[in-house]
Structures are given as C-alpha cells and as structure tokens.
Amino acid sequence: MPRTIHTTRLIVRMMQPPHSLAPKSLMSLFIISRSSGFPIRHLNRRVSLRRTITPWVLCAAASCCLAIQAGIASAGHPIPFDSAVFSQPLSLSSANDWTTTETNAAKEFAERDRAEAAEIQAGNELLADESLTSAYSVSNHSPSISPASITPGRVSSGSFLIPSPSSLQRDLASDRYWLISTRHITSTACRANLQNPRFHISRLNRCGQKTPSSLDEYIATFDPSRPRVIYVHGNRRSAPLAIQRGMEVARQLERNRCEPTPMDFVIWSWQSDRETFAITDARIKAERTDAQGLYLAWLLHRHVEAAQPTALIGFSFGGRIVTGSLHALAGGSIGRRRLSEPPVMAANLDVGLLAPAIQSDWLMPHGYHRLATQNMNRLVLLYNQRDAILKNYWLLTRIRGTRALGYTGPTRFAPRYDGSPLPVRSRDCSPTVGKAHSEEEYYKRSCYAGREMASLLSSSLQID
Incomplete structure (x- = not known):
C-alpha cells in the first residue's frame, strides 16, 4: 500500500x-x-x-495586516509634542563659516545699487529745488543768490543751502576717461563722412570698462578750467589693447603732473589691428592715417568752438594722425579732402610726439602737414636715432633717403600763426630705449616720457 x-x-x-x-x-x-x-x-x-x-x-501581507490593526487601535490618541525643543532659537555658525563670495558679491551689488539710487534721487531733488528757486525769484522779483555767496560743496535752495551730491563733487574733482572709436567706419579718405561722423563714444572707469555715451554728453562736459588730453595710439593695436595702453599713459600723466588739476583723458581708437606682414601692413595703415586725421580735425573743431583747453599725444602713426588733424583744422588738404567747415587758425594746442612715423620735412614750410604748426602752442618731441623700425622708414615711401621725424629729431619747423618760431622741447631717447620701437620703453626708462607728457597739462592752460 x-x-x-x-x-x-x-x-x-x-x-x-x-x-x-x-x-x-x-x-x-x-x-x-x-x-x-x-x-x-x-x-x-x-x-x-x-x-x-x-x-x-x-507572510508579508499578514504582517502588514497586523500593523494596520495596531494603528487603528491607537487612533484617536494625541501625538506627544515637546514644546521645549521647538521653542529654542536656531543656532547659526559664525559669519566666516557661512558667508561665501557669492553672498559678498550680492551685498556689494546691492549696496552699489542703493548708492546709485540715492544719487539719482538727490540729483532729481536738486533739479526740483533749482526750478522752484528760479520760479520763486521771478515771482517775487528778488535777486538770486550770487555764486560767490555759495559755500563750496553746497547748492542753494531758496533761502537755505543744502549739500550737493558727493558723487557730483567727486566727478568734478577727479579725472574722467573717454573712448572715441572709429574702427567701425571707413578709413578711406575719399569716402569719409566729414559732415557727421558716426563715432562710438564711451565713458571709461579707471579699470578701462566702458559705459555707452554720446557726442552730446562729450561736448556738454567741456570745461575751460579743465584740460582735455587726446591720446592716439600707434600701429598694431587691437581695441582692448588700445584701451589698456591708453590707460597706462593716463596713469603716467596722473603720477607726474605738478598740479592737482583734474583732466579729461580721451583715447582715440582707430583701425590698426595687425593684418599682414611688416612693410605691407605699415603701408596699409599709413593710408588710413589720412582719414583719421580728418576725423580728428572734425572733433577738434568742436573743442576750439567751446574754448576747451586741449593737448594731443601721439605715438608712431598716432603722431602722423595728430599732425594731420592740425593741418586739416587749419584748412589743409589730406588725401585730397578738406573739412567743409571754416578753417581754424591759432587754436594753440599743445602736442606731444613719441617716435612719430612722419617724414622729417612734413612740418616744414612746404611740407605735407605744413599748416599743423599754425595751431600749435608747444611741441614736445621724443625721438630715437637707433630705432630699427624708423631707420628703414624709406621702405614705406619707396624713396631712398626719406627719414622719419622720430628718427632724426627736430630739423626745421614752419612758424606759428603769428609768425613766431614754434617752441620745441626735444630729447634723444636712444641711450635708454635702444633699437626698440616700443612706446612702453619711453615711459619705463629714464627718458622721462611721463614727466614730459604731463607737462602738457599745465601748458595747455597757458598761451604764449
């Protein structure tokens, strides 16, 4: 079984x-x-x-059923709450432990925004107070407060004085920096717009950061008691490098000036990026200097109309642009073009040239830029008789024997507007600069380019 x-x-x-x-x-x-x-x-x-x-x-299902029955049995009983624990405040670590660079940056931006908002509000209040003050004086036929009776750093408002914004005082007492760029417009003289050139104008801070501006704002800031320096760079300078080089020159002027008079420093940025090899690239840029000289002459015409004290600094091809602009301002022809505005004589502008890449006879009575001296007040010329680039300047013109002014030094200059000889201060920097065609070396070495260029600030306020 x-x-x-x-x-x-x-x-x-x-x-x-x-x-x-x-x-x-x-x-x-x-x-x-x-x-x-x-x-x-x-x-x-x-x-x-x-x-x-x-x-x-x-088996697992049976265990779950037992747990649910236990929960149902305990339903209705209150959950215990320990109020002593929750009433204690949260403890934070020290600020150094939890503060990060992001929070610091956020605080800085917030503080900056609050400061700017306060400045804008103060400016609006000042404008409102000035309008109310003028209306009050007109309605009551009472004379307004004379400028001599106003305390420095304060603005009148009716029958009392209120402090002016600190930002306005700092702006008037400190240096200002500008950037005028012509890189986006044509550099051909025959096609240059001499009626209303479309300059790109920006304000710069001390770090070279740009803020968009306009020609109207640039002209509105003219001040006869505040010199304005226009710096023109040389060849093979990109747009960022032109700003960097210009700001370095501005610091040299600030460091070596004798008087604490604030200035407006303008960087003239033109299309000079490196495009090809040595001599071919130099010939292309030499042709562009004619149009740049016409553009700069157009701007200088506004300076003269406003009686704005102005000094010009140019290095290498920048020196050619400077002398060409003064020649065109006086009614001279550059690249077979002239300004459509009346010629200007006796502008009395101070000029500083470092290794200028112009022919040594261009400032003579019959030279290509002969009328430039008609608008010069003084000339500071730093040259180098060992410059390897300017030594071969004749390759630029294809005419042997042609020499550059930045290589030979001063020879003979055309007279000024009143017939007097042009005051020239010159120095041969070859012992310290050597064979280099470098703008930085003129400021670093014992050629004292910073001190010589800074002398233009005080001389621009004086007319011989």
Whole structure:
C-alpha cells in the first residue's frame, strides 16, 4: 500500500530557500495528494524561484495586516509634542563659516545699487529745488543768490543751502576717461563722412570698462578750467589693447603732473589691428592715417568752438594722425579732402610726439602737414636715432633717403600763426630705449616720457 505524507510537511519543505550560490535556482515541483491517502507523484519538472516565492508574499501581507490593526487601535490618541525643543532659537555658525563670495558679491551689488539710487534721487531733488528757486525769484522779483555767496560743496535752495551730491563733487574733482572709436567706419579718405561722423563714444572707469555715451554728453562736459588730453595710439593695436595702453599713459600723466588739476583723458581708437606682414601692413595703415586725421580735425573743431583747453599725444602713426588733424583744422588738404567747415587758425594746442612715423620735412614750410604748426602752442618731441623700425622708414615711401621725424629729431619747423618760431622741447631717447620701437620703453626708462607728457597739462592752460 503506498505511503501518504501529510500535506503540511511538504509545504514547509517547498518554502525552503534555494541554494545561495544559484541566483536563478530551480526547485522540484511536487503534486501533493490530499490527506485522504492518494499516492504522491514526483514529476521531476524544474520551475523557477518566481513560482515558489508566493508563500513569502503571504507572510508579508499578514504582517502588514497586523500593523494596520495596531494603528487603528491607537487612533484617536494625541501625538506627544515637546514644546521645549521647538521653542529654542536656531543656532547659526559664525559669519566666516557661512558667508561665501557669492553672498559678498550680492551685498556689494546691492549696496552699489542703493548708492546709485540715492544719487539719482538727490540729483532729481536738486533739479526740483533749482526750478522752484528760479520760479520763486521771478515771482517775487528778488535777486538770486550770487555764486560767490555759495559755500563750496553746497547748492542753494531758496533761502537755505543744502549739500550737493558727493558723487557730483567727486566727478568734478577727479579725472574722467573717454573712448572715441572709429574702427567701425571707413578709413578711406575719399569716402569719409566729414559732415557727421558716426563715432562710438564711451565713458571709461579707471579699470578701462566702458559705459555707452554720446557726442552730446562729450561736448556738454567741456570745461575751460579743465584740460582735455587726446591720446592716439600707434600701429598694431587691437581695441582692448588700445584701451589698456591708453590707460597706462593716463596713469603716467596722473603720477607726474605738478598740479592737482583734474583732466579729461580721451583715447582715440582707430583701425590698426595687425593684418599682414611688416612693410605691407605699415603701408596699409599709413593710408588710413589720412582719414583719421580728418576725423580728428572734425572733433577738434568742436573743442576750439567751446574754448576747451586741449593737448594731443601721439605715438608712431598716432603722431602722423595728430599732425594731420592740425593741418586739416587749419584748412589743409589730406588725401585730397578738406573739412567743409571754416578753417581754424591759432587754436594753440599743445602736442606731444613719441617716435612719430612722419617724414622729417612734413612740418616744414612746404611740407605735407605744413599748416599743423599754425595751431600749435608747444611741441614736445621724443625721438630715437637707433630705432630699427624708423631707420628703414624709406621702405614705406619707396624713396631712398626719406627719414622719419622720430628718427632724426627736430630739423626745421614752419612758424606759428603769428609768425613766431614754434617752441620745441626735444630729447634723444636712444641711450635708454635702444633699437626698440616700443612706446612702453619711453615711459619705463629714464627718458622721462611721463614727466614730459604731463607737462602738457599745465601748458595747455597757458598761451604764449
């Protein structure tokens, strides 16, 4: 008689886990008879663990039911709340531990925005006070307060005085920096727009960062008691490098000036990026200097009309642009073009030239820029008789024997407007600069270019 096995024992055996080393272990499938005594059959068929895991799922479900019943039993009882813990204030670490560079930058920007808003509000209040003061004086026929009776640093407002904005005082007592760019307009003299050149004018801070401006703002800031220096760079200067070089020259002037008189420093940025090899590149830039001289002459005409004291500084081809502008201002022709405005004589502008790349006879009575001396007050000339670039200046004109003024030094100059000889202060910097055609060397070495150029600030306010 066949043996019978109780069903419960086989179920327990089937619930045993598979071998630990078999991730996909298989178990034998038994068909179990009821306890009524039917024989057991073993089919020897292999099944996957997925079909044997059902008992484990049943056990987990039973545990969940017990937990839910326990939760229902405890429903309605309040959750304990420890008020002593939550009433304590949050403890923060020291400021050095949690303050980052981002938060510092955000604070700086916020403080700067608040300062600018306060300055704008103060300026609006000043304008409103001035309009009310003028209306009050007109309605009551009372004389306004004379400028001599106003305390420095204060602005009149009716019957009392209020402090002027500190930013306005700093702006008037400190140097200002400008950038005038002609890189985006044509540098061909025959196509130059001499009626209304589209200059790009910007304000600069001491770091050389630009803020868009306009020609109207530039002209509105003219001040007869404040000199304005226009710096013209040389060849192979990109736009960022022109600003950098100009700001370095401005610092040299600030460091070496004798008087604390504030100035306006203007960087004239023209299209002088490096384009090709040495002599070919130099010939291309030499042709562009004619149009640049006409553009600068157009701007100088506005300076003269406003009686703005002005000094000009030019290095290499920048010196050619400077002398060409003074020649065109006096009615001279450059690149077969003239200004459409009346000629200006006796502008009395002070000029500083460093290694100028112009022919040594151009400022003579019959030279190409002969009328430039008609508008000069003084001339400071720094030259180098060992300059390797200017020594081969004749390659630029293809005429042997042609020499540059920055190589030979002063020879003969045309007279000024009144017929008097042009005052010239010159120095040969070859002992210190050597063969280099480098503007930086004129300021670094003992050529004292910074001191010589700074002398133009005080001399521009004086007319011989």
